[in-house]
Amino acid sequence: MRVSLLAATPRLLWFLLIGMLACGLPGIAAAEGGPPPPGWELGENQPEPFCPGLETTMILFSVAEAAHVELQVWNAPMTAVLKTLVDEVLVAGHHQAGWAGLPEGSEEPVPVGIYPYRMVAYYEDEPGNPFFDDTKTMTAYCQPTPAPPSTWAWIKALFR
16 A cells, blocks of 8 residues: 555644654643753752762752742751752853752751752742742762771781
């Protein structure tokens, strides 16, 4: 059986349209849990893992257009915000925020663990309707410093 290209074109166009809608087209709002709008990105923190209280981890993120952006670090079950890093209107571009592992209003660093960080963006006139919402995790871990060898260990090492 021979099928002409003209007869196959409507079916081909239908499959292409369905495929493009599934992947997301610019200008078509993504469904809940769909891909983020183009140009919006929440990056990985660096360094990963980091040692709270001794070093600062930097979170990189991109903003596609001017909007109100909130970037917060949460406790592991995401029941409480530990620190708000950004809560302002930002212009389009690449941005970064640092966290030293200190909760809001505390001088004591957080314990070793995994901490989610969340970025939400919305327009000023629609604060309850975020159009970007992404969460990633960071690891707080400090390499334990080895205990200094005892005096006897040094003496024994000298005579070997």
